[in-house]
Amino acid sequence: MDLHNIRETYNFDSLDIDKLKDGPMAQFQYWFEQYKQLCIKDYNAMAISTVHKDIPESRIVLLKEIRDNGYVFYSNYSSAKANALESNPNISALFFWREQERQVRISGIVVKTDVQESKSYFETRPYLSKIGAAASDQSQPITSRQELEEKFDSFTKKYPEGTEVPMPENWGGYLIIPNRYEFWQGREGRLHDRLVFCLEDGHWNIKRIQP
Ligand SMILES: Cc1cc2nc3c(=O)[nH]c(=O)nc-3n(C[C@H](O)[C@H](O)[C@H](O)COP(=O)(O)O)c2cc1C
Structure with a gap:
């Protein structure tokens, strides 16, 4: 398959240091809110x-909360990603907001969130999502789809709809505490805007880097 001739022009917006919100979290939130308004599935x-x-590995997850610190x-907590984070808590999160020709890269460290906070969130999940989380040993092999469905069914029998599904002990939240952000705004002629925030001695330093 030859994809050499696929080219886009980027001219939706521009980004300059004097246009930035007050700090990277505020800037992230500003762009995130703008993207959210498009109501795109899994925004x-x-x-x-x-x-x-x-060995690096990437996968999609859903951002569930923006806190003051991450x-x-x-x-x-027993998945492949959890295993990786156990030995190396460095993480990178990447957002691609195509309609606005934007990319945000965040680097940081993860910590597990408080168990009670995870429980509070778990309780708000739909019944089938709770059962799914309880029934799946995420990232572990299973012999067949049938075995997976039987496992799921056994949990629905154990915890029928309307009863409390306990949060699995190996399930919960991760908080990404950022130490670097890059805001990328596509521009014409590939002269994209790239503004980087680095946390140094408790202060966010900003620099522009070349596209
Ligand atoms: C749209 C979408 C949303 C997802 N959301 C989550 C999520 O919030 N948490 C999660 O653990 N996996 C989520 N997944 C599944 C992960 O991409 C991945 O398959 C799973 O976490 C196992 O990854 P691991 O084996 O690297 O640990 C999502 C996948 C997609 C495509």
């Missing part, structure tokens, strides 16, 4: 990358 999706034994997603 809160982000690709997170982890490194395990020098970004929360939920997952299985």
Whole structure:
């Protein structure tokens, strides 16, 4: 397949240091709100990358909360990503907002969120999502689809709809505490705007980098 001739022009917006909101979190929130208004399915999706034994791996998760100190997603604490984060808590989160020709890269460190906070969120999840989380040993092999469905069914029998589905012990939130952001705005002629915030001695330093 030859994709060499696929080219886009980017002219939706521009980004300059004097246009930035007050700090990277405010800037992120500003762009995120703008993207949210487009009501695109899974607008809160982000690709997170982890490194395990020098091998990088990425996958999509859903951003569930923006806090003053970072970004929360939920997952299985025994999954491949959890295994990677256990030995190397460095993480990168990537947002691609195509309609606005924007990309945001965030690097940081993860910490697990408080169990009670995870429980509070778990309780708000739809019944089938709770059962799915309880029934799946995420990232572990299983012999067949049938075995997976039987496992799911056994959990629906154990916890019929309307009863309390306990949060699995190996499930919960991760908080990404950022130390670097890059805001990318596509521009004409590939002269894209790239503004980087780095946390140094407790202060966010800003620089423009070349496209
Ligand atoms: C749109 C979308 C949303 C997803 N949201 C989550 C999520 O919030 N949490 C999660 O653990 N996995 C989520 N996944 C599944 C992950 O991409 C991945 O398959 C899973 O977490 C296992 O990854 P791992 O084996 O690297 O741990 C989502 C996938 C897609 C495509």
